[in-house]
Ligand SMILES: Cc1cc2nc3c(=O)[nH]c(=O)nc-3n(C[C@H](O)[C@H](O)[C@H](O)COP(=O)(O)O)c2cc1C
C-alpha cells in the first residue's frame with residue numbers, strides 16, 4: 001500500500017502553503033464559494049452523509065455535532081479549532097498545519113457558516129510557535145479572499161500554555177475565557193453551553209481538514225477510500241522502534257502490519273527488528289500484541305472488537321527488548337502530573353497507580369488495579385481520569401505481553 005495524500009498535499013506541490021495559489025490548487029477557493037452559498041442544512045446534510053467522525057480521539061460523528069450546534073438556542077455561537085495536540089506520540093496536527101494550514105481553516109469557516117457562528121478561535125499548542133505564525137498568515141490569505149472578516153467569520157488565535165488537560169474541550173473553553181484550564185462537568189455539552197455559555201462547535205484540526213477536502217471535491221470522491229463503516233483516510237503518527245518515524249496518511253482499512261512494514265510507511269520495526277508491542281492511541285491508548293497487529297486493520301469496528309481504539313492515530317512501536325512495565329510507569333507519571341486535581345478519583349487514583357508501578361506491582365496487584373481503574377472510569381469528571389488506566393489495564397488483559405514487562 002502506497003501512502004495516500006489527500007489531507008496532506010501532494011509531494012510535488014511547490015506553492016507556499018499559505019498562498020492564494022495553494023488555495024486554488026487544492027480547490028479550497030471553490031469549496032468556500034460553493035459551501036458558503038449553500039443553506040446551513042445543506043452543508044450539515046453533506047457532512048452527515050460523508051460519515052466523517054472526529055479525529056481528536058473520541059470519533060464522535062461530526063454531522064451530528066454540527067446539527068446539534070445549529071439547532072441550539074442562542075443568538076451568539078462559536079466555533080473552535082482544537083490544535084492543542086499534547087497527547088503523547090501525537091504530532092499529526094502540527095504536520096497538517098505546517099503543510100496545509102488553509103485546509104483546516106477552510107473547514108473552520110465552513111463550520112462557522114453551518115452553525116451560524118461569527119467568531120472562531122484556533123487554540124494552538126504553546127510550543128508550536130512557527131505553526132502559529134503560519135496559521136496567522138493563512139488567515140490573512142482567507143481575509144484577502146473575502147472569506148474571513150466582519151461580513152463572515154472573524155478568526156482569532158489563542159495559544160495554550162503547556163497543559164495536556166487544556167486540550168479537553170471544556171478545559172480549553174475555560175482557558176480561552178482566561179480561567180484555569182479545568183474541565184467542566186458534562187452535561188451541559190459544548191453544543192448547547194460551550195464558550196461563554198454559548199453553543200460551541202469544537203473540532204480537531206484533522207476533522208476540519210476532512211471537511212475542506214470533502215467540499216473541494218464531492219461525496220463520491222470522498223468516500224472512495226476507507227471501509228463501509230469507516231470512510232476516508234487517517235493520519236497516523238509512527239514513533240519508537242520504527243525505521244521511518246513520521247506522519248503518514250493511510251486509508252481506513254489498511255492492515256496494521258502494513259502500516260509498520262510498507263517501505264513507504266513505517267519501513268519495518270527497528271531496534272531488535274522484532275515487534276514486542278504497539279501502543280495505539282497515545283498515553284490513554286491500548287497495547288496490542290504482535291499477533292493483534294498482524295490480524296487487525298485500521299478501522300473503528302475492527303479495533304473496537306479487540307478492545308482498542310484509534311484515538312488520535314498515535315502508533316508507538318516497541319521492539320521485543322523493551323520492558324513494558326517501565327513504559328507503563330512513565331505513562332502513570334504523566335497522568336499523575338497532568339491530572340488537574342479537581343476530582344478525587346483522578347487526583348488520588350493516578351497517584352496510587354503511579355505508586356504501584358514504581359514499586360513493581362503491575363502483576364501482583366491486578367485485582368486492585370482493575371478495581372481502581374473501574375472506579376476512575378466510572379467516577380472521574382473528564383476523559384483524562386476516565387482513560388488514565390486504559391493502557392495499563394490493556395496489558396493486564398494481554399498476559400502474553402508479560403514477558404516484556
Ligand atoms: C485530556 C484530554 C486531552 C485532549 N486533547 C485534545 C487535543 O489536543 N486535540 C483534540 O482535538 N482533542 C483533544 N481532546 C478531545 C477534545 O475534548 C474534543 O473531543 C475534540 O477536540 C473534539 O473534536 P473532534 O470531534 O473533531 O475530535 C482531548 C480530550 C481529553 C480528555
Ligand code: SF4
Pocket residue numbers: 165182183338339340341342343344346347380381382383384385386
Ligand atoms: S478527571 Fe482528572 S483531569 Fe479530569 S477533571 Fe477530574 S481531576 Fe481533572
